[in-house]
Amino acid sequence: MRRIFDEESKLRKWLDVEAAVAEARAAVGDVPKEAAEEIARNANTKAVTLSRTKEIEKETHHDLMSMVMALSEACQGEGKKYVHYGLTSMDVEDTTTGLQFKEAFGIIQKELDDLETILASLVRKYRGLIMVARTHGRHAGVITFGLKLAVWLSEIKRQKKRLKQVRERAEVGKILGIVGTGAGLGKNALKIQDKALASLGLKPAGLVTQVIQRDIHAEVVSYLALLGSSLDKFATEIRNLQRSEISEALEPFERKKQVGSSALPSKRNGTQ
Secondary structure, eight states, rough: OHHSHHHHHHHHHHOOOOOOOOHHHHHTTSSSSHHHHHHHHHOOOSSSSHHHHHHHHHOOOOOHHHHHHHHHHHTTHHHHTTTTTTTHHHHHHHHHHHHHHHHHHHHHHHHHHHHHHHEEEEEHHHTTTTTEEETTTTTEEEEEEHHHHHHHHHHHHHHHHHHHHHHHHHEOOOOOOOSOOGGGGGGHHHHHHHHHHHHTTTTOOOOSSOOOOTHHHHHHHHHHHHHHHHHHHHHHHHHTSSSTTTOOOOOOOTTTOOOOOOOOOTOOOOOO
């Protein structure tokens, strides 16, 4: 996850957007094919290094423009003058955010799929294992450990449904130039946007101005908070059930090898 959001990865995605737009403009006849090929050939972090963009940024005090200038330096001939042609900074930056969301959500999706599979297996395994049911920490009745896990499983299923909905709204981009009118891209603006975003695996954000509207980004943060709350609840309960006076759940522990404490040989912390 750190790799997705680090500066090197962001620069690489900026360059991917520049290449996709150049190729889309060439496809509709607005940019010479040779120019688009030259831009695409140099839109990588070998030709445009992070260190070079940082050098330029010290003078320009503009992060995105430093990339544009570095890419222009790397290109030859016709390609040089068509770099970033018709675009505004937020076309590249907001579309890159959509690419980062897409990659990051892919990781989360896989982890949730794995967690769902594990929980479903444990529900079947422990569906008949009796345990104390508590309210406010006090004994209140009897349930099965399988039921407790089934409640968690249902919550994960809801989180997966939410993730699908969030992804539909967040994995989007915007290639419409200054203030979102498409004027700088000409009569083929919508075609260019569709082609460029399709090649990047994103959908158009729909109606925009200079930026993709931030309620979309806020929804991503809200979803992550909801998911984090669920995972925290599960982890806290497992931790609580491992307390010495409860000991209703224990994590794996290799008695012959694993050490629970440097001071207490009898202590068993399990797998952290």
